[in-house]
Amino acid sequence: MGKIDIGRVFHALGDPTRRAIVDRLSAAPSSVSRLAEPLDITVTAVAQHLAVLEQCGLVKTQKVGRVRTCRIESAGFDALSGWIAEHRTLWERRLDALGEVLDDD
Amino acid sequence: MTEQSIVHDTFVIERAFAKPPATVFAALADPAKKQRWYGAGHNNMLTFKMDFRPGGAETATYRMGDDTPFPGAELAHEGRLLDIVPNKRVVIASTMALAGHRMSASLYSFELVPTANGTALIFTHQGAFFENADGPQMRKGGWNALLDQLAKDVVAA
Secondary structure, three states: OOOOOHHHHHHHHOOHHHHHHHHHHHHOOEEHHHHHHHHOOOHHHHHHHHHHHHHOOOEEEEEEOOEEEEEEOHHHHHHHHHHHHHHOOHHHHHHHHHHHHHHHO | OOOOOEEEEEEEEEEEEOOOHHHHHHHHHOHHHHHHHHHHHOOOEEEEEEOOOOOOEEEEEEEOOOOOOOOOOEEEEEEEEEEEEOOOEEEEEEEEEEOOEEEEEEEEEEEEEEEOOEEEEEEEEEEEEEOOOOOOOOOOOOHHHHHHHHHHHHHHO
């Protein structure tokens, strides 16, 4: 997967249904149909949400036989945490690092 | 109306640490420990020295990275410890200069408050940012943004 477009990541996570999908997949991988059940939406709608999440590297789907399985992908989350780290102020980063130094004690 | 040559700014950051005040204080007082976190905000810290006593000097130098407007330029922090109360507070005054041009003077206060879970650190940054008379309006916001802008002003001067 190429460079992650951070704008797409924010767009993808801006939707509550997609965040619910990410929540579910953070616990365990799932098939598309099982993902659809508790969300009370159609498999087609879930597939559309998954496509958005997959495009920005938050989710990976893989078809094995007739079943499409989805799992969390780290690339999108790495891009997200990288973006946040870069946009914290100098002093916030310093105090983050202070917390890490204290944890080592 | 003439533009002010100094822009003042104050910001406060609070952090909670699950360690007693003495442990947090040690990270402010021990030069080797302080360098580990203080240098973390910059990629290119060249030197760090601290004489941890009231009136003692604190100096740090940095090389501006290739991703900054001034790759290779040296940034120098020259400070003095004004007040130390063990496990309670540290107050430092300092200037920041880019390539020999002083661009800000700041007062950094670290206050440690014991809590049920450890320590609350209250960091207050009070800055006087020197501005070029015809420089662009300084951006409010993050320290990084402010520093970037000051750096631009300095070079335009």
